[in-house]
Amino acid sequence: MRYLIPVLFESVVNKAQQQQQYQQQQRQARKPEGAIKVDYIPQGKKSSVPDSEGEFVDYEEVK
Template identity: 80%
Template sequence: MLLIRFLIISICILYIIRSLMRYLIPALFQSVINKAQQQAQQQQSYQRRKPEGAIKVDYIPEGRKSRLPDSEGEFVDYEEVK
C-alpha cells in the first residue's frame, strides 16, 4: 500500500514538473536570446561609429620619433630555384 501511494505521488509530482517546464524553459531561452540580440546590436552600433581604416595614435614614445632609413632594414639573400 505504501509503495503504491509513493508511486502515485511521484508520478503526479513528475507530471506537474513536466507541465511547468513546458512553459518555463521557453521563457528562459527567450530571455537568453533577447540578451544576446541586445549585445549583438550594441556591438554593431559600436562598429558603425568607428570609420573603417581610420587609425588614431594616442601616444608616441619620445625615443621613437626618428625613423630608420630603408638601408638600415633587414635583408635576406635568396636564390631562385628553377
C-alpha cells in the first residue's frame, strides 16, 4: 500500500495535466470569433466610374 498509493496518485495527476494541456491547445487552435477568411476574390470587369466618385442618386426633398 505504501508504494501503490503514490504511483496511483501520480498517474491521476499526470492524466489531469495532459487533459488540461489538450484543452489549452484546443482553445488556441480556434479562430477568433468574427474572423473571416477569403479564399477567392473574383476579378470582374472594371466600371467606367472611378470608385472615388461613388454612385449618385437623385432625390427630391419633401417638406
